[in-house]
Amino acid sequence: MLFQEITANTNNYMVAGYAVAFIVMALYVASLYVRTRNLNRDLTTLDEMDKPSVPEKPSQSKPKKTAKPVTKKVRKK
Amino acid sequence: MQSKPVILKIIDVLAVILLGVSTYFALVKAPTELVMGNVQRVFYFHIGTAWTALLGFLFASALSIIFLFSKDLKWDRYQVAAIEVSLVFFLITIALGSIWARPAWNTWWTWDPRLTTAAITELVYVAYFMLRQGIDDPDRRARFGAVYALIGGISAPITFFAIRLYRDIHPVVIGAGGNPKAQGGFDMTPDMLTAMFVALIAFTVIFIDLYWNRIRLGNLEDKVEQLKLKVTM
Numbered sequence: 001m002l003f004q005e006i007t008a009n010t011n012n013y014m015v016a017g018y019a020v021a022f023i024v025m026a027l028y029v030a031s032l033y034v035r036t037r038n039l040n041r042d043l044t045t046l047d048e049m050d051k052p053s054v055p056e057k058p059s060q061s062k063p064k065k066t067a068k069p070v071t072k073k074v075r076k077k
Numbered sequence: 078m079q080s081k082p083v084i085l086k087i088i089d090v091l092a093v094i095l096l097g098v099s100t101y102f103a104l105v106k107a108p109t110e111l112v113m114g115n116v117q118r119v120f121y122f123h124i125g126t127a128w129t130a131l132l133g134f135l136f137a138s139a140l141s142i143i144f145l146f147s148k149d150l151k152w153d154r155y156q157v158a159a160i161e162v163s164l165v166f167f168l169i170t171i172a173l174g175s176i177w178a179r180p181a182w183n184t185w186w187t188w189d190p191r192l193t194t195a196a197i198t199e200l201v202y203v204a205y206f207m208l209r210q211g212i213d214d215p216d217r218r219a220r221f222g223a224v225y226a227l228i229g230g231i232s233a234p235i236t237f238f239a240i241r242l243y244r245d246i247h248p249v250v251i252g253a254g255g256n257p258k259a260q261g262g263f264d265m266t267p268d269m270l271t272a273m274f275v276a277l278i279a280f281t282v283i284f285i286d287l288y289w290n291r292i293r294l295g296n297l298e299d300k301v302e303q304l305k306l307k308v309t310m
Contacts, residue, residue: 007111010115010117010180011116013116013176013180014114016176017118017119017173018122020169020172020176025096040297043300046304050304050308
């Protein structure tokens with residue numbers, strides 16, 4: 001009993017160590033996820049901006065009423 | 078939006094499973110160290126993250142050589158990914174070491190050669206990202222980054238060999254050389270060795286998984302950058 005070593009109670013440090021390791025890894029994974037999501041949003045927006053504008057189909061647009069051209073009638077003499 | 082390759086999905090799942098297995102081996106299967114108690118169990122994650130981070134920094138140096146010869150920006154993206162993941166892993170290594178040191182050495186931090194070189198390595202790669210932030214031209218940024226990463230890579234072997242060259246308070250657990258100044262060293266039982274090897278395998282797979290995901294993010298960044306230029310022109 002005289003030379004028996006007493007194991008130190010260091011449980012709190014162990015818990016702190018594993019908590020730090022898991023939190024740092026989780027934060028990094030979350031940062032990868034958020035950055036990827038934001039870039040995908042940017043990509044969608046930029047793709048829409050990059051699309052060439054489609055001309056309107058003639059059937060869909062109603063013909064506009066235009067004023068009659070003013071022409072001078074030539075009177076026959 | 079690019080769909081994930083099936084192999085990457087498998088590695089994602091495998092990484093999570095191996096992290097759980099490694100935690101189980103470290104917390105349950107490995108015996109409690111007689112003097113230090115349960116805090117010694119952080120050693121398995123400490124070794125696992127340190128191993129992958131230092132290899133990651135060396136790998137990034139090799140990638141920078143390839144970039145300098147090929148001038149292909151693809152290699153620059155691979156290099157950035159390797160350094161970013163290694164930086165995160167090395168941060169965990171330093172934090173775990175500090176937490177272990179408090180009960181083992183009665184201090185959170187001491188300027189022992191291993192701790193000093195480890196802190197310098199971490200700061201060297203933090204500065205790498207600061208350097209990149211300061212350069213707008215992608216080609217110039219990649220060239221400067223490659224040269225910096227190549228020189229910075231020297232810090233990884235210096236950190237590894239620091240405890241073998243300058244024998245101080247940090248113990249050499251693997252291939253111990255009988256350092257009388259070291260404090261907190263221990264002889265590993267077969268169960269402890271098993272837990273250590275499981276941690277090494279687990280963190281290697283986790284590193285590969287995160288690295289691949291980071292490369293995909295880099296490719297996406299590049300695509301968005303190209304499209305921005307196209308739209309604004």
